[in-house]
Amino acid sequence: MKAQFLTLLFLASGIVISCNNDDNSNTINIESTLIAKDNLFGNGSEGLSKQNMVITDQSIWDELITKMNTTNNESSNFSEVDIDFSEYLIIAIFDEIKTNGGHSLELNIFSNTENIIVKITDLAPQGNATTVMTQPYHIVKIPKTNLPIVFE
Template sequence: MINKTFAILVLLLALNCKSTQSQEKMNKEDITLIAKGNLYGSGEEGIEKQNTVITNQSNWQDLMAKMNSINKVSDGFSESKIDFSKYTVIAVFDNVKTSGGHSLELDIKSNSENVEVEVSRNSPAGMATSLMTQPYYIAKIVKSDLPIIFLTDKN
């Protein structure tokens, strides 16, 4: 009787346990900030609000050309030559804003099933310039076979 009671208790505990995936921040050396800031072309670059994963040179060149269409933004990148056999580029763009002071932050974590990119959108606290801006954040990460998913805050 005690063995049956124990077996039922163990079974109930096992059924009630939720699977928890261990989220680990990627190592600092696995993530490189290429650039973050704002585009100042009043949306004329034609870049929509997006979360983009770039895995080849052609798409990377296309993105840089769009970003450079009004102002030579890529001159401020920490690097523009990416070895896509070793790295993947994450590019996040917000909507065009009617004022300055907006920014994006990324928190990149991985687990056994995917790479999660948490996007935080920050608004100015107080007075801001009345200049149209479009926040962006571009980073490269070590190439992985895991799918990349984006999580965004409510802002």
Template sequence: MHKLLGIVILLLVVNCKSTENKAKMVKEDVILIGKGDLYGSGSEGIEQQNLVITSESEWKELLTKIDSVNKVSDSFSETQIDFSKYGIIAVFDAVKNSGGHSLSLVFQETKDKFLVEVLRKSPDGIATSVMTQPYYIVKIPIQNVPVVFK
């Protein structure tokens, strides 16, 4: 599967006549699939991590984990992804001992990388006493530059 992705990326690079003609990704190109909290107290088995998902099998594996305690993916805007055109960026924070935590992402594209800045927010004041794990999942057009998390 990685060879196929490499071939697709190579074809995209070869077909580009100039990086000057390359359209920059705009905010509208990033499509929110889902954000919020997992409430399984960590029993989903998802560690704090930043993922770039490029295949159907990786995506299905993640959906299975996400839905192992609660059907979280039922609230997603979509779960059927065309991986020949799109990739998934999924960010999971650590399991927290209270509610009120959240994630947001900021995207910036340069000529040599696609930068994803992960912003974490903690609750102000008193928060609910429930274990949560914030997540943020988006769909982006396939990149021909590396995705770098900040």
């Protein structure tokens, strides 16, 4: 009798856990291609404040590259600069200027039936970090979509 009760309790627990009504249960990861993930070192001379950008055309993309190249030739490290905007769009995330090195951004991009969601995680350095002004950024391309893009 005790073994039957424990079996029944175990099965009931499994059913309750599998009935999770989490909003992420119907999500699909979006394939992205890394363009660049690094830090700007111009102490703000690039004119890029903390922001999340969705770039859908060549002129805005060219303008961003020009700004990023103000102090250093950042675009020389990009995996690609020629984007087919009829097929793709660019997501560019810029963090605030940091007073030390070692910071970076991670992106998790997924969709549900209503939105593309970009979850941004700011990774801080562990232990000692260099004392230098940095501005982390992360740039990816994803397939073009008509769904709204939401940043978290």
